[in-house]
Amino acid sequence: MAKNMAVDILLVEDNPTDAELTMRTLKKHYLTNNLEWVKDGAAALDFLFRRGDYAARDNSTLHVVLLDLRLPKVGGLEVLKQMRSNEHTRLVPVVVLTSSKEERDIVSSYKLGANSFVSKPVGFEEFAKTVAELGLYWMLVNRLTPPEE
Amino acid sequence: MDKSTMPPPLPSSAVTGAIAVERGEDVHQAFMQALPDGFWINDFSGRFLETNEALCQMLGYTREELLHMNIQDIEASETPGETAAHIQEIIRTGSGRFQTRHRRKDGVVMGVEVSALYTAKLGKRFFVILRDITERKLMEKALLIQNRISNIFLTVSGDEMFNEALKIVLEELRSPYGVFGYLDQGGNLVVPSMTRHIWDKCQVTDKSLFFPRSTWGDSSWPRAIREKKWNYTNEVSARIPKGHIGISRHISFPILFQGKVIGLFQVANKGTDYTEEDIRMLENIAGYVAPILNVELQRKWAEEELRESEKRFRTTFEQAAVGIAHVGTDGRWLRVNQKLCDIVGYTREELLARSFQDITHADDIESDLEYVRQLLAATIPTYSMEKRYLHKNGEIVWINLTVALVRKDSGEPDYFISVIQDISVRKRMEQEIQQLNAELEQRVIQRTAQLQAANADLENFSYSVSHDLRAPLRAIDGFASILREDYASRLDEEGLRLFQVVSDNTRKMAQLIDDILAFSCAGRSELNLTTLDMNALVQQVWQELEPQRAERAIELRLPPLPSARGDHAAVRQVWMNLLANAVKFTRGREPAVIEVGGRHEGEENIYSIRDNGVGFDMAYVAKLFGLFQRLHGMEEFAGTGVGLSIVKRFITKHGGRVWAEGKTGEGATFWFTLPAETIAESGLRNAETTNTVPHS
Numbered sequence: 119m120a121k122n123m124a125v126d127i128l129l130v131e132d133n134p135t136d137a138e139l140t141m142r143t144l145k146k147h148y149l150t151n152n153l154e155w156v157k158d159g160a161a162a163l164d165f166l167f168r169r170g171d172y173a174a175r176d177n178s179t180l181h182v183v184l185l186d187l188r189l190p191k192v193g194g195l196e197v198l199k200q201m202r203s204n205e206h207t208r209l210v211p212v213v214v215l216t217s218s219k220e221e222r223d224i225v226s227s228y229k230l231g232a233n234s235f236v237s238k239p240v241g242f243e244e245f246a247k248t249v250a251e252l253g254l255y256w257m258l259v260n261r262l263t264p265p266e267e
Numbered sequence: 268m269d270k271s272t273m274p275p276p277l278p279s280s281a282v283t284g285a286i287a288v289e290r291g292e293d294v295h296q297a298f299m300q301a302l303p304d305g306f307w308i309n310d311f312s313g314r315f316l317e318t319n320e321a322l323c324q325m326l327g328y329t330r331e332e333l334l335h336m337n338i339q340d341i342e343a344s345e346t347p348g349e350t351a352a353h354i355q356e357i358i359r360t361g362s363g364r365f366q367t368r369h370r371r372k373d374g375v376v377m378g379v380e381v382s383a384l385y386t387a388k389l390g391k392r393f394f395v396i397l398r399d400i401t402e403r404k405l406m407e408k409a410l411l412i413q414n415r416i417s418n419i420f421l422t423v424s425g426d427e428m429f430n431e432a433l434k435i436v437l438e439e440l441r442s443p444y445g446v447f448g449y450l451d452q453g454g455n456l457v458v459p460s461m462t463r464h465i466w467d468k469c470q471v472t473d474k475s476l477f478f479p480r481s482t483w484g485d486s487s488w489p490r491a492i493r494e495k496k497w498n499y500t501n502e503v504s505a506r507i508p509k510g511h512i513g514i515s516r517h518i519s520f521p522i523l524f525q526g527k528v529i530g531l532f533q534v535a536n537k538g539t540d541y542t543e544e545d546i547r548m549l550e551n552i553a554g555y556v557a558p559i560l561n562v563e564l565q566r567k568w569a570e571e572e573l574r575e576s577e578k579r580f581r582t583t584f585e586q587a588a589v590g591i592a593h594v595g596t597d598g599r600w601l602r603v604n605q606k607l608c609d610i611v612g613y614t615r616e617e618l619l620a621r622s623f624q625d626i627t628h629a630d631d632i633e634s635d636l637e638y639v640r641q642l643l644a645a646t647i648p649t650y651s652m653e654k655r656y657l658h659k660n661g662e663i664v665w666i667n668l669t670v671a672l673v674r675k676d677s678g679e680p681d682y683f684i685s686v687i688q689d690i691s692v693r694k695r696m697e698q699e700i701q702q703l704n705a706e707l708e709q710r711v712i713q714r715t716a717q718l719q720a721a722n723a724d725l726e727n728f729s730y731s732v733s734h735d736l737r738a739p740l741r742a743i744d745g746f747a748s749i750l751r752e753d754y755a756s757r758l759d760e761e762g763l764r765l766f767q768v769v770s771d772n773t774r775k776m777a778q779l780i781d782d783i784l785a786f787s788c789a790g791r792s793e794l795n796l797t798t799l800d801m802n803a804l805v806q807q808v809w810q811e812l813e814p815q816r817a818e819r820a821i822e823l824r825l826p827p828l829p830s831a832r833g834d835h836a837a838v839r840q841v842w843m844n845l846l847a848n849a850v851k852f853t854r855g856r857e858p859a860v861i862e863v864g865g866r867h868e869g870e871e872n873i874y875s876i877r878d879n880g881v882g883f884d885m886a887y888v889a890k891l892f893g894l895f896q897r898l899h900g901m902e903e904f905a906g907t908g909v910g911l912s913i914v915k916r917f918i919t920k921h922g923g924r925v926w927a928e929g930k931t932g933e934g935a936t937f938w939f940t941l942p943a944e945t946i947a948e949s950g951l952r953n954a955e956t957t958n959t960v961p962h963s
Contacts, residue, residue: 135742142749188734217737219781220730240737240777241770242745 124179126257127153130162130197131186131215139242140184140215143249149257152179159192163200166207180210182256185232187216187223195226202231209263213252305397313338316392325379325399327372343370357385357393366400375542378404405544409551412439416552420559426459428563433532436552440545442534444512448478449522449530449564450492455479456531491519492528497549501540516541520549524557529564590666590687596643596680598622610666610689612659623685628655628663635668642672643680653690665694729787736780744773782909785840786894789916794834801828801874804835805863808842815850821859828865829872831941837917838941844910845876845937851904852880852935870943871923877936883929891927914939 127149131137137155144150156162162185165172183201187194194214201207213234214227224235236252239245299306305322309315318333326333326341342350344367357363364382371377380398385391412435419431433447448458456478483489486506491498499518507514517535521528532549534541584591590607592600600618608615611626624632631654638650649671656664667688675681751758751766758766805825831838846861853859856879864875883891883898890896892915897908918925918939929935 133738133742135745136738139741139745139749188730217734217741218730219784238737238741240740240744240780241774242741242748245741245745246748 124176125152125154125165126179126181127253128162128165128180128183129153129155130159130183130189130194131155132157132189133186136186136238139245140249143246144253147250147253149253158190159194159197161191162189162197163192166197166201166210167204181260181262182252183210183212184215184252185212187214187218187227195230198227198230198232211256211260211262213256215249215252302396305399307333307395307397309338309393309395311391311393322397325371325377325397326369332372341369341371343368343376353381354393357383361385366404369397375544377401405547405551408439408548409555412552413555416555416559420563429459432556436532436549437534439548439552440518440534440537440541442537444514444517444535446488446531446533449560450528452568453480456483456488456492487517488519488531488533491521492531495521495523495526495528497521497546499541499546518545518549520546520553522553522557522560524561529557530560590685590689592685592687594623594670594683594685596682598624598639601682607687610658610664610687611656617659626656628657631655638670639683642670642683653694656687664689665691725787725791729784732780732784737777740773740777740780744770747773779907779909782907782913786909786913786916789837789840789913789920792834792837794837794920796832797835799831799833799835799838801831801838801865804839805842805846808839808846811843812846812850815847819850819854819859820857821850821853821861824860824862826864828863828874829867831872831874832943833921833941834917837920841914841917841939844914845939848910848937849876849878849880849935851906852882852899853878854880854904856880867943871940872943873938873940875936875938877934879934882931882934883927884931885929888927888929892925 127144129137129140131140134157137157141150141153141155144153154165156165162183164170165175166183168175185194185197189197194216198212198214201210201212208231211233212231213236214223214232215236215238216223217238219237227235234252236248239248299317299319302319302321305325306317306319307315307322308317314337315333315335318330320330323330323333328336339350344350350367353363353365353367362382362384364380366378366380368376369379378400380400382396382398384394386394415435416432419428419435423431429447429449433445436447437443437445446458448456451457458476458478483492487498487500487504497518497520499516501516504514504517514535516537517533518541520532520534522530522532532553534545534549537545584602584604587604587606590610591604592607593602595601599622603615603618605615608618611618613621613626618626623635627635635652635654638647638652641647642650649669651667651669653665653667656666658664667690669686669688671684673681673684747766747769751763755763802825805828809823849861850859853861860879862875862877864877866873881899881904887898891898892911893908894912895908896912897906899906914937915925918941922942923940925937925939927935927937
């Protein structure tokens with residue numbers, strides 16, 4: 119994917135199979151045209167803060183960040199924290215999509231400003247259903263904050 | 268000498284009359300016999316010419332005997348030539364009066380006063396009036412003795428006093444040997460005085476001045492003391508110890524004061540027999556000695572008591588296991604005991620030349636002086652402090668000091684009494700303990716850190732399990748599904764079934780992971796105790812179990828339950844697991860009945876859940892609450908064998924107990940207890956100590 123393309127879904131997921139399953143599901147619902155997949159927190163922050171490879175990118179079309187918590191380099195909660203304390207990303211919707219069902223993860227995520235917390239079901243059927251609903255909701259139902267000029 | 272007590276000298280007219288009497292026999296006789304005093308006439312050679320009845324009575328001779336005697340026969344003067352001198356004087360002056368001693372017929376010597384008249388005209392005759400002055404003599408003598416004894420008691424003290432007094436007694440009783448003793452407070456005889464040369468002569472070994480009452484026996488002197496009565500004998504004593512001087516005759520005389528024997532006189536070996544006169548003499552002396560001796564003894568005992576008390580004090584002071592000192596108001600040591608010297612390493616002399624300030628550690632002087640000020644100002648009665656002295660060798664000595672102030676009668680501060688206890692050993696031990704405690708604390712910190720690290724590891728492990736074990740399962744299930752979806756046309760029925768097996772097992776694995784995490788969480792989570800409405804809780808859980816109850820006819824019996832104190836989430840989980848079990852294991856029963864119960868008993872609440880399900884064999888009851896323990900086949904009832912383990916873990920954490928009863932085919936009953944409120948608090952503390960997992 120070209121680095122300067124408009125991106126509406128950012129998938130932050132280090133597990134390639136999870137990523138593949140997620141993208142496959144979204145694809146089925148035609149939601150992956152402008153999806154960017156990064157494999158760690160550092161890359162996610164580069165993308166979001168338009169650093170390095172992503173310097174020329176446009177942020178305005180980003181509908182949702184699907185954020186895993188356990189990530190190499192920079193953890194998901196840290197990514198969330200930095201997003202929320204940055205002027206340009208603080209209003210970007212973030213869905214924490216993780217294998218964890220731990221209460222403390224849920225609490226921490228919401229405290230740091232996550233818009234939603236979703237545990238990945240182990241069964242593929244439920245997983246596919248959940249991801250599809252998520253994608254449809256955030257891409258089609260939810261309305262973004264009007265871009266600030 | 269008092270003249271009024273003496274018969275008047277015979278007037279010259281009386282002499283003239285006497286001559287006339289010679290002629291008038293009757294008148295002469297009447298006059299002579301009427302005289303109360305003895306009367307005689309003797310010639311120049313001393314021969315009795317005439318006597319009266321009173322004289323016969325006095326001397327114990329008949330008139331006839333006397334008329335054949337000479338005045339020398341009754342003479343008993345102790346001074347030779349004295350009588351001759353008296354007679355010469357009378358011849359020279361015509362009359363005279365003097366005192367001398369006469370011996371009676373029975374040998375008794377009596378004191379007499381002689382009044383005599385001499386005339387040459389009447390044939391050189393002596394006219395003599397004799398008056399018995401034994402009584403008076405005795406009185407005089409007694410007075411004299413009293414004076415001497417008073418003098419002794421006034422001027423001499425101690426044993427010397429007894430010696431001097433005894434000397435007088437022996438002199439007066441003309442006895443060479445004697446004893447003057449007193450009874451001590453225990454009633455024992457103490458003899459401070461015994462005739463000195465006897466003392467030296469007496470050969471009795473172990474001749475003691477002290478005669479304990481128990482050793483007295485019944486010889487004459489103990490008898491005298493016991494009977495409070497004198498006794499005497501003029502016979503040689505046979506019962507005397509070997510080596511003791513021979514006793515030929517003796518008197519034992521108790522000294523009584525107010526009816527009580529307080530002392531003893533003994534005199535012995537007078538040249539002649541002891542007589543009643545001697546007894547009277549002793550009686551006299553004893554009567555006079557008694558009150559004085561009593562005063563003397565009382566004083567002596569008071570003195571002894573004081574000495575004893577002082578000795579006790581000195582002993583206490585010196586033998587004390589702690590340092591004791593008297594300290595002047597300026598801080599100078601006035602008096603110190605040996606122990607204090609030992610503690611600080613100075614000799615007594617060195618200490619007495621110093622003040623307490625000199626040997627007190629510089630850092631402790633001010634606080635000590637502050638106490639001293641308060642003590643002097645009487646704002647505190649005493650004070651105690653731990654402080655340091657500097658030992659003579661320079662080392663620090665830790666002591667515990669207790670100080671009191673002694674005031675003069677005027678109220679003015681006199682001196683301090685200080686008690687000094689060496690606490691160096693204790694201090695050293697305290698320091699060691701302190702050091703040990705510090706080390707221990709350090710070790711606890713290390714251990715805690717280790718424990719925290721271990722907990723963090725466990726935390727990470729659980730976290731990994733929840734994340735990392737699920738992901739591969741999802742991949743297996745996901746890709747199996749994709750395969751089935753994308754390649755469905757190429758799979759036959761068996762192929763599809765096999766994929767279903769893969770899918771089912773990943774689900775089971777996922778459930779297992781969830782349960783393990785829940786169990787691990789049950790051990791780690793902190794209890795947050797609140798009062799729980801158990802009926803509400805059961806009803807809520809029952810609602811949540813609705814999916815499991817679908818298409819089932821189950822009667823839930825729920826009477827009012829006592830509310831409990833516990834962690835909401837944990838107790839909810841307990842009800843959830845137990846009720847879910849009951850629902851699960853009553854499958855196939857029509858109707859299924861689940862009965863919940865609860866009652867307060869002692870210090871705990873007991874809750875129960877009874878069902879009429881498949882039950883279990885009591886032989887396996889021990890396994891029931893074990894992790895991953897299942898009593899039924901997977902085919903029959905699904906499950907991971909974690910639910911009851913979690914129940915047990917939560918209940919145990921609350922300080923409660925859990926148990927079960929069952930019978931195959933007839934249902935099961937599960938009980939759990941939660942402590943009543945007061946004890947729940949300690950349950951909370953236990954929970955806190957077992958839970959150190961920090962929240963991120």
